[in-house]
Every structure is written in structure tokens, then in C-alpha cells.
Amino acid sequence: MHIIRPLLLILFFGVASTCLFAQTIQWQEIYPGVWKGLVGKPDDYDLLKAADTGPSVALNKLAKADFPLNKADITAQFDHGKTYLRLPLQANEQLFGFGLNFQTVHQRGKILHLHTDHYGKSDNGRTHAPVPFYVSSLGYGVFVNSAKYIDVYAGSNVRKDSKNPPKVMDRNTDKNWDAHPYSDAVEMLIPAEGIEIYVFAGPKPLNAIQRFNLLSGGGCLPPRWGLGFTQRVHRLYTSEQVKQEAKAFEEKGFPLDFIGLEPGWQSKSYPCTFEWDKSRFPDPAGFVKQMDAMGVKINLWTNPYVSPDAGIYKKILPYTGSHTVWNGVVPDLSMPEARKILFDQFEKEHVKIGVGGYKIDEVDGFDSYLWPDVATFPSGHTSEQIRQTYGLLVQKHSYEMFRRNNSRTYGLVRASNAGGASFPYVIYNDNYSHEDFITALINSGYAGVLWTPEVRASKTAEEWLRRFQTVCFSPMAMINAWSSGMQPWTFPEVAPQIKAIAELRMQMMPYWYSEFAKYHYEGTPPFRGMSLEEGFGNAVKKEVTSVNHQENPYEEAVTREVKDQYMAGEYLLVAPLFTGQTSRKVVLPKGKWYDFYTGKLAGDGEVITVSPGLDIIPVFVKDGGIIPMMPPMLHAPKAGQKVNLEIRHYGTSNGSYKLYDDDGTTFDYEKGNFAWREIKVERQKNGALQGSISKEETGKPNTVGTVTWRYMTK
């Protein structure tokens, strides 16, 4: 038995648990409004080191700001090799973030165990991107740069020494008794003997997110073709069948920018060889070239687990972990040797012949497939660290391969983490709940990642169309038909509507592309939650449920969770309908909002109900909103190709828009080869609205052809 002398204990631990192990966090303002805190000895391997992107130059140009919290209220203690972190919470504060959640947007009160994994139908911290970053409704952000599994208590538990303790009640007799008393702190347990923590100033929550994204280089900038339409074909398709699929799109007039090949392109898969199957693809280089000539890029499915039959097997073996995944060895991608062997193979076999990107599968979970936590890796990094960073590592080093070839990529990945914002990969999974997919799209914007609510199959034409509508208002407009074999026109009764929304996706490409440029250069997520929209916090008075704010002072902050509508770019509010719905409520932030299709006023700071019919996905535009659009082309414009613009203006207020331009395919923008054009719509003295666009800069890219103006609101 553990024999302890009580008196000694009081003397020792009474002090120890509150002071002795408490450590001072050393804060340093590393950019305007960005502070790095250091305490103890953090692990020498962390998320930012795995991502290895470096910060965006834009960080230096940010406005000065005060530290957004009371530094004394942020405390760290060490105990048994772990760091106990505590941050303050106000009563009127809501929290967002903590990774790619699928069912909840509001995170206050949650307990999360941040752990890279597939999403298992519960927002418990196990997710494809368990990003240890949160943003407060009060306008600041916090990021713990650790590649460990972190326990987060986001205002869920009450300390004995709380400065704002909840009222003690008797459950037997007091009807206001609450199973979850008010807590005034976020607490985290990080299994490391020190941590590196970042605090980001606002003043608005969106500003804190921008700073977080810029810290890892800003958001990604896809090639223009990445924002077009993509189809994934059956896993055993041959090169001929893939060509036929692309031809069918062209003949039927459906847009298509890239096609994804599933495991059958490889000679063996699960585990993988990364080598072409010559029976199905006898001439890979010729095939990719022919597809390119049709305006269609090739994306390749793979996972990183190396088959004993792979040419690189023997070479990579010393740089792999102790355990196998589907009998494939697991490259320790935190080691330069391992990634060189793997991605040299990718580069030689795929990228050099023109492959445009990858779908990197199964780098997230499930536990029963992936390496276990008892696995060891030759780098000496723990299984946990490799698990938390594997998504970053595959993105980083495949991305670098494309960068070396000065050819942009845009692909799919199943895992990411903090630090990965600048990697041009979109997360997906197998959950296939349309509702959850929209909530994930919202949460991606708080987490520095991208998410696609992909379309796979549908039981009905209605579901097919409803899913298709949202995927066209997402980072990647994709049908993933590797199993279903479905095509946009599979349901003839909605094929015209499918074509119309796919064309709309293409028409909006100047808008999408510019919004991604803002993600890259300014850190603003192109798809994001309503809480980041000004005027949203006070908008929903009509919907507030009955609460007793005296008894539950923080109830105010935890009501009004909206998880089925989102912002798409600067001006658009998207409120999708799900199968079975014929109408829905839409929460419009303060300020006037207009119908995207008609330009008519929809409402102002209120909850409206819309019944748009099956053909329409409700989209609303902020007063003064400007949307640049191009003709409905079947493929994205090629480098330098000029396109005519129809620039739409909504509402009655003046508006402005920054239109981005570059070659759309290379990394030359990193050398300054890009341009911003200023679009303005202003009311003239005669009362009419008048649009203008700034002149093109000499020596800079310009793809704008003729411009026509359309004032949508009459």
C-alpha cells in the first residue's frame, strides 16, 4: 500500500499542487497580434515542425493589437510528465474550433480528446483534423502547437478555486439544479513536459483565424482547374474506360476538370506498389497526355503503405515503423530518407508524366487498420506523434514534389492538422451524412483546413440534386463514384438542374479563385461559419429559447448554434436543403441580404423561412456584394486564357471587390507574378449604380476579357 503521512502531505502537496509545479509562461510577440508562449521543455517535434511551411509575409503587415487576455489568467503546471494548461473564459463567451467537428459548431462545455482518426459519429475529438486551435466569440484565438493527443476541457469542469464559482444547489428540491455547472476556464492536458502556445489577437474572431492561418503560410491556392468539376471513376476502370467517361461529359456538355482513378491503377494495392497496372493502363504517359489534351487532369488514389511487391520496398524498409497496415510497411515520413524514397517514386512514376494530384487515403484511422500506439518508428518519434502529423507529412512532401515541378496540385486527403492550411488538399470521409457534411464545412473554416461534402451515390433524384447543389458551393465539386459508378446525368429527371448548378460552379470561378487567393494571402477561410459574420451574434432574437439568464449567465453564449448554413467567400450565405425538406429557416445577420438568383431583398437581421423548390439551393448576398462571373465553360481557363466577365452587384449600397489573377497553374505567383484588380460599384449623382474595374498592371497577369455589369437589385 501507498503509505502517506497526512500531515506531511498537507504541507507538501498543499503547496505543491498549486504553486510548486506552476510555471511562468514566457510570452513573445512574434508578429503584430501574434504571441508565442513557451513554458518548460516542449517536445522537439510538433505540428508546425511537421508542416514546415514557415509563416506568411503578410503577418508582418498586420495591425498592432493588445494581448487579448489577462496573461496572469493563463497558467501552466507540470505533473508526472504532463503539462496542465488553463485559460480563462468569460460568461458571455462562446468557443469555436478544436478541429473538424461534424455535429457541433459551439464547443463551449465540450470535452475532447484530440486524436487523428476517422469521424466516428460523435464529436469527441477523434477526427480527420484534430486541430488544437480555438477561436473565441470575444475575438481572439489560441493554438497549442503539440503533436500529442491533447485532452481538452472547453469550459466543462469546475475548479475548487474558481474565481467565478457556480451556485451550489440541492438536486432534491431545486428545479434550477444543473448537471453542468458554469465553468470559467478552458483546461488542457498535454502529455509533454512543456508546451509552445500561440495567442492571436482579433479584434474580430475572423482576424484571429486569419492570423492562425497566416502563421502556417496562409491558406492554399489551388490551380484554377482544381475549382472546376471532378469525377472519380470505378476502381477497376481501364485507361480506355476513363477516356470514355471524359468523352461522355464533353458530349453531354457537363463540365469536367479532373478525373480521379481509384486503387485499380496500381499493380497491387492495400498494400500499394505505386506502380501502374499495365493490364489496365498499358501506356500511362500517353494516357495522361491524351486526357490533358481533352482538358482533363488525372488524380490518383493511393495510401502510403508499401507493398512487399513495390519496387521501393527494400529500399524504404529501414525507414518504416514496427507495424504494418494491411501488410504494407509504414514509411516514417518524419525522416527525410523515407519521404525521399516514397515521393521520388511518385514523382518519377506520376508527376513527371503529368499527373495532377492525389487522393491520399487512410492516413487518419481507424485504429484497427492503422499502426497501433505501441508501434515504434525509426525516427524515434512516438506512434502518437506520427499519427497526429501523418496527414501533414503526406501533404507537405507531395506538395513539395509538385512545387519542384512548378505545377500546382489540388487533391484529397483524409487527415490534416494545424500547420496544414497552405497545403492544397481537401479532406473527405466515408460518413456520408449530408447534414454532418455541412457542419464539417462550417467547422473547416475554424480549423485551417478544407472539406468537401462529396457526392457518392443517392437513392433518389432529390437526394442527388440536393447533395450536388452543396458540393458546388464547397472547396471541391466532386462526384466520388468509385463504387457507385454514378454520373451527373444518372437521374434523367434532374439532369438539367444538375447541369445548371455545375455550370453555375464554373461561372463563379473568378469569385471562387479570388476567394482562395484571399485565403492564401490574407488567411480568410473561403468557407466558414456564421459566427464569423458581423451582425450574426445579435440576429436571432426571435429564436432564443426560454432561459433564465440570472441562473445561467452563460446560457446566452451557448444558444443559437447554427450548423446548417454557412458563408462562401466574402459575400455569399449558403443555406442548403436536405432530402425531404421543402422549406427551411435561414438566419440572416444584421444588414440587408438579397436573393442570389433574383437580387430581391430577402431580409435584415431576422429568421426567414424559404421554400425554394427542388431546383434551387438558397444563396443570399450581402448588401453591396459583388460577384464576378465568367461564361459556363466546360473546363477552367488555361494559363493566360482571357475570359469575359459579368460582374454582378446586389443591394443598394456601394460595393467593392478584389479580383485576383495569375497564371492559374504554376508557382510563379510566389515570385510576385500575380495581380489584384479593384472592382467598385458606386452610386452616381443621378442615383444610378456604376461599376468600375482598376486597370491592369503592366507586366502582371491579366485574364479579364470584356466586362459587363449587372445590377441585380432593381
Added chain:
Amino acid sequence: MHIIRPLLLILFFGVASTCLFAQTIQWQEIYPGVWKGLVGKPDDYDLLKAADTGPSVALNKLAKADFPLNKADITAQFDHGKTYLRLPLQANEQLFGFGLNFQTVHQRGKILHLHTDHYGKSDNGRTHAPVPFYVSSLGYGVFVNSAKYIDVYAGSNVRKDSKNPPKVMDRNTDKNWDAHPYSDAVEMLIPAEGIEIYVFAGPKPLNAIQRFNLLSGGGCLPPRWGLGFTQRVHRLYTSEQVKQEAKAFEEKGFPLDFIGLEPGWQSKSYPCTFEWDKSRFPDPAGFVKQMDAMGVKINLWTNPYVSPDAGIYKKILPYTGSHTVWNGVVPDLSMPEARKILFDQFEKEHVKIGVGGYKIDEVDGFDSYLWPDVATFPSGHTSEQIRQTYGLLVQKHSYEMFRRNNSRTYGLVRASNAGGASFPYVIYNDNYSHEDFITALINSGYAGVLWTPEVRASKTAEEWLRRFQTVCFSPMAMINAWSSGMQPWTFPEVAPQIKAIAELRMQMMPYWYSEFAKYHYEGTPPFRGMSLEEGFGNAVKKEVTSVNHQENPYEEAVTREVKDQYMAGEYLLVAPLFTGQTSRKVVLPKGKWYDFYTGKLAGDGEVITVSPGLDIIPVFVKDGGIIPMMPPMLHAPKAGQKVNLEIRHYGTSNGSYKLYDDDGTTFDYEKGNFAWREIKVERQKNGALQGSISKEETGKPNTVGTVTWRYMTK
């Protein structure tokens, strides 16, 4: 970035990951067939230290046995402060145990994170009793004595250096491709710099379990009254209402041995004062005495979280954790001072006036209620260690309180762990799935704990009766009506059948009591899974699903999971029906089995289908089985009270039975004041069966009145 020189890495880690940190386990045979292995520096606080029971003297009398595994195949490595443990698996081996699981009995292939918690509808290791013990179908057991959260990979993942590697296949083309390739090892990750591990010999799996239970003192021995019927009343009942409830049982002729009071007996609860509410219970001592006179003991609900309004609050405050639970402070029960203050209060206020036991609630989970893992405790034990052992601590120290008063107790608890077998507490929860409850009853027998499939409420008479039937074949026959207010006769249409099965429970008390005595003295779980029954492994040939044993050599061991029937004591096989079922399959092990009610032959090593009607819970008796029964009394016999026995014999073979006797209420049995009587039924030369019972021992307890013999099988 983490800069590593590849060549150095190979030299260093190539060795390091396989040899450098590998440690030799020091094995010591501490009892016949029980080995303790030590490696590294285990934590100074563990499960056995928390339980602090000491081993049973029976361990020394066990048969000698060889170490059941190849010692060289059990390996431990250290890395980053954690211990990586590996044990071998054979292809034809199945695993059982790893705590109180609710949906699965077979554990091979599972990944579990052993963590005390409520059961959250998934067998993932989070459960009320996350016992780090498993038993193999090959007849040995393994126990890791750690109070940490342990990651278990029970033959789920494949090492690169596996001696029996699975075949590599191509998923594209090979139909036998398996998402879960064959694994030849159990692996565990224990977050400690060393471990204490125990290996138990068989030769049968049941023997390994016996050894495990005996290591912590053997199973509990409840008072006789604990095996009678119990009702829990509405949380705000007054002492008068409780008396009326007991009277109603008596008047209607329903057995009743103890009544449970819910939170309203306390002046305040959630958090608790542990003091009587004088408005509802003006004279607690008088009330308990009156109830006792009616033959009904009192059980008190509580949780251990101390209200600021409790008399002991200020005194216990220095010995409580950093965080509160429902605004109550959390006693650090690993400290002698904390438990003395808490249980002195219990003893003074409850035990001294005759209270018979407790229902100790909410010592398991949920995370959002309990102290978080960032909590610290004055003992210096981590939150994790306190969480893993809190159930043991409340049991141990409440039990010791009753022991000091030489009065046995039998109660309810929501959490336990390895080491707790000898504590007279039954686990329960809120899940209320009848099917899961039966699977938990099965798994309790592999985990050294007890479980009750309690009855709370029912929508229909059928459900009420079906649930009632199983609770009468469980460690605690209880209606928990604190919320529903239901009574055994609530559904008049099945009230006679309810009474009949409650009476059967009472009639069988000599059997139940003797079976618990075997739990205590021999370590044999009274309720347990079919896999522990000889002849079961080969029984189900007719039900084997189509598998390719050449491709999946271990499929053989993972089929045939039976989780809806169980063994109750030495001779009975119970196969309950669930609501909606009118018939069910029953898997009878090899050997003849007889119907409990009729004595007729039911089958032999086969799958039978029974359609018993609503009134009957199918129960089968092994050939030669002997069941001692007493009259259907309303209360358990008092100390020294003689009861007449009807001794039943089933089948055609000779049989024997060990009948246990003691005073049924005190701890005098620990001083040797108990007796075993040998019952035999043997076939005489004339072909007739003849029963006999050994003579009573002088100076030993004897409660056997007249004996009648009933040979059930004609």
C-alpha cells in the same frame, strides 16, 4: 524542423527500437500457478494497492503448474516513459475479459482503451470496470496491475517482424483480401516506466480466473439477505412511505430483503451532505430499527462528492482534489485522512444505526460530470490513477467500515477494477438494454466483478416479466424504481408469474449462497460465460458460418460468440428471452442437459430451439446436477435459523454438491466459523438414485432442517 542525419539514425534507431530499450521481465512464481513479472519501475500506486485486500489463503493450496506461455515470447520495451508489452497468440486462440464489456464476449481482434467510465454503447474499453485482465481459451490468464489508462491491441495489429505473418494480398483482384489480417500478438501500451504483470496457469480457463480472483482475496461473500429481493423507492419518499412500501410487499406476499433509498434521504444531494433529511426522515435510527423488525434492511444511495453544507466539508477540504463534481469536493480516497473523515461520518450516521449497505453512484463517468484529467489530488496521484481506482477505494473503505462492525453488507457501485473481487458490491448502470445487460453478466465472470441486469421500468407486461426473470438469475434481484415508482405487481396480468419467479429466487437461496461461497473460497464466478464450460468449445458445429480456414486460420477461434446465455453457479445454464421473442436458440455444451422445471432431457452438445411461453425463463441443468432449495420465504433466513431443504437431482449420472453454511450475517466465517456439507446422489445397485448429505460438524454452523430428495429426471 527536426533535423536528423539518416545514416546515424539507422545505426542508432535500427538497434534502439528493437533491442536497446527492450527489458527482461523478472518472473517469480508467487503461488502455485501464479507468476508475478516485474520490469522497470512500476508506479508506486496500482490496482492491487488501491484494493489492498491481500490474497486468499486458498492460493497456497493450488496444484502446481507449468508457466503456460513461452517466457521469451512475452516482451517489454520502454519508450518515452511508457511500457510496450507484447504477449503471444496462437492461431486457434480466443480471448475473453478486458473488463465489463456489454456487447461482445470474444475480445480477440479488439482495440480497447481501458478507462473507467460509464458504458457509452460501444465496447471500446470505457466501462465501469476496465479490468486489465484477460483469459485465453487455451487456459491461462494475464493481468497487468496498473492504475493507468491502458491501450490494448488484443491481436488486432500486425508487426513487421511477426513470426507468423499473414499472407499479402491484392485488394484489386483477390476476393480473400481481409481488412484485418491475422495477428499473432496481444500488445499493450501502459503509460508507466515499468509494470507488474501476473500470469495465471489453468489448465482450464476457469482455473486461471479462479487464480486471478483468489489473488485479491477471492470473491465476495454477501450476507444471505443480500441474495433476496430488493426494491428501490422514489427519491423523495418519506420514512412513512418506505414503511408502506415494505408493508405492501408483505401483504401481497412478495419477497423483500432490503429497500434502497434514493437521494432524498439526504438533507442535500448533488453535492451530498451524507446527513439525513429530517423533514422526510425525522427519526432515522427508529426508522431503520422498525424496518429491520419487518425483515427489511436499508440501503442508502450516495455519491462521494461533498457539499459545502455537509458537516464534514471543512475538515475534508484539504484532502480533496482540485476540481468539483456538481459543486461538491472530491475526497482523495487514496489518502487515509480523507477516507477516515468520510467513512467515519458514514459509520456514525448510518452504519451504527443499522443501515445495511450503500448504492455508491457516479464514481465511473461521465467525463462531463466527473473530475477532469487535468485535476490534481493532494496525494500526488494523478487524476487518471484516482479515476481508475475510485470504485475500488469506495468499495474497500466502506466495506472495511462494515467489517469493523462485524456486520456484512451487500450493495451497489458504478465502478470497480481488478482487485475488487472480494468487495460485496454489484455494478449497475443506466444503459437499460436487456440484451446488453445479459452480455455484461457474462463478461462480469471474466472480470472479477458482479453485475445486475436491474429492472427499472417497462412499457409492457411482457418486458416487465422478461426482465424480472433474468434479474432473479443474477447477483442482485432488484427493481430500481426510484424514478418509475413501479412495483412487482404493477402489471396485474403478470403479477402471479412475477411472484412465482421471485419465490423461485428465494427457494434457490441455498444454491446461490453456496455458489457465492465458492466464489469466495475458490474464486469461481457465480455467473459466467459459456466458454468456461467444458464441452462448449466443440458444441456448435451446426452453427458454424462458412469460412475458409485455410485462408483465415484464426477464424475458427473467433466464430461462435454466444452472448445471450450464461452459466449460473455450478450446474445451471440460463437462456433468457427478450421482449418480442417467442422462441430462441440455446447452445448446449457436450454432455446431457435437462430442463430445470421438468427434469426432461433437453439435448447434448447441440443447438436447440425452445419456445417456453411467457412464464418461463429457460434454464437447463447439467447431467448429475444437484440444486438445493428451501421454501419460498419472504425474507432470507436469519442467523442460525434452520430451513428445510428440497434437494433436486437432474439427469441420470451420479452427482455431488458442496453446500455452504455460516451465520449469514457476520464476518465470523473469517475466523473459521463456517461449514461445508457434502451432498451426493448415487445410483444404487437396484438402479435407483439415492441422495445423502454429510453430517454436520460439531461446533460449526448448521441451518439445514429436514431434507427431502427430488429426482427430477424420470
